[in-house]
Amino acid sequence: MTLLEVERVTKSFGGVRAVSEVSFNVGEGELIGVMGPNGSGKTTLFNLITGALSPDAGSIRLQGHEITGWKPHRVCGAGIARTFQLVRPFPGLTALDNVRVGLLYGRGRGKRQVAGEAESLLALVGLEGKAPRRAAELTLMDKKRLELARALATSPHLLLLDELMAGLNPAETETAMALIRRLQSEGVTLLMVEHIVWALMALSQRIIVLSAGEKIAEGRPDTVAADPTVVEVYLGHAAGR
Numbered sequence: 574m575t576l577l578e579v580e581r582v583t584k585s586f587g588g589v590r591a592v593s594e595v596s597f598n599v600g601e602g603e604l605i606g607v608m609g610p611n612g613s614g615k616t617t618l619f620n621l622i623t624g625a626l627s628p629d630a631g632s633i634r635l636q637g638h639e640i641t642g643w644k645p646h647r648v649c650g651a652g653i654a655r656t657f658q659l660v661r662p663f664p665g666l667t668a669l670d671n672v673r674v675g676l677l678y679g680r681g682r683g684k685r686q687v688a689g690e691a692e693s694l695l696a697l698v699g700l701e702g703k704a705p706r707r708a709a710e711l712t713l714m715d716k717k718r719l720e721l722a723r724a725l726a727t728s729p730h731l732l733l734l735d736e737l738m739a740g741l742n743p744a745e746t747e748t749a750m751a752l753i754r755r756l757q758s759e760g761v762t763l764l765m766v767e768h769i770v771w772a773l774m775a776l777s778q779r780i781i782v783l784s785a786g787e788k789i790a791e792g793r794p795d796t797v798a799a800d801p802t803v804v805e806v807y808l809g810h811a812a813g814r
């Protein structure tokens with residue numbers, strides 16, 4: 574079943590077409606990777622899906638319902654959550670309280686219910702021993718775990734990850750990959766932007782490639798990796814640096 578439909582979505586900033594007539598679908602339970610050089614429109618696409626920005630044209634549907642132009646809290650309430658490229662937990666709050674805030678914000682649950690759920694979410698992301706630690710004291714990897722738990726607190730149908738693995742070392746990258754696979758096996762549908770191409774290729778069922786705001790390729794990881802247009806964008810980009 575189709576969870577998310579993005580149809581010919583366009584967004585310009587001044588003269589720059591950051592996202593240009595991009596269309597794709599995300600099926601229930603899928604993990605879709607989004608790649609593309611810096612400035613190709615990946616974060617803007619996420620901002621459009623989550624309501625941080627409104628598209629100039631095009632339409633976005635969640636479970637068949639039009640959500641185009643909805644404000645972020647409403648999109649979140651409809652079941653789309655995200656993590657941010659730069660993680661930003663409340664630094665002075667404990668890991669547990671950061672997740673509690675997410676739970677209270679998400680569905681307006683009662684306090685007692687929230688306490689138990691916050692602990693299960695911390696366990697799900699591997700932070701069970703660190704509930705009382707202040708977020709500011711956590712390592713980058715643990716801050717990313719917390720960011721995931723916070724996003725999951727709103728019980729999303731769809732979770733958008735924006736460069737979750739940025740800044741992680743290879744061992745931590747493997748840990749993050751295992752965590753993402755676990756979330757998928759728990760039924761979370763994922764759309765992820767990632768610069769670590771090998772990790773994206775290993776995790777994704779399907780990959781979408783953006784270049785200068787346009788979708789230039791979409792398909793299985795092996796097909797996309799062998800696509801001459803994609804190779805050119807990446808090699809051209811590398812050569813131009």
Ligand code: ADP
Pocket residue numbers: 586589590591609610611612613614615616617618
């Ligand atoms: P990516 O995430 O792929 O690196 P972005 O979506 O951040 O790319 O940016 C795509 C293009 O849109 C870039 O040219 C960027 O400078 C521009 N852009 C993104 N956000 C804004 C904004 N809020 N105001 C003006 N230009 C923006």
Ligand code: MG
Pocket residue numbers: 615616617658
């Ligand atoms: Mg970005």
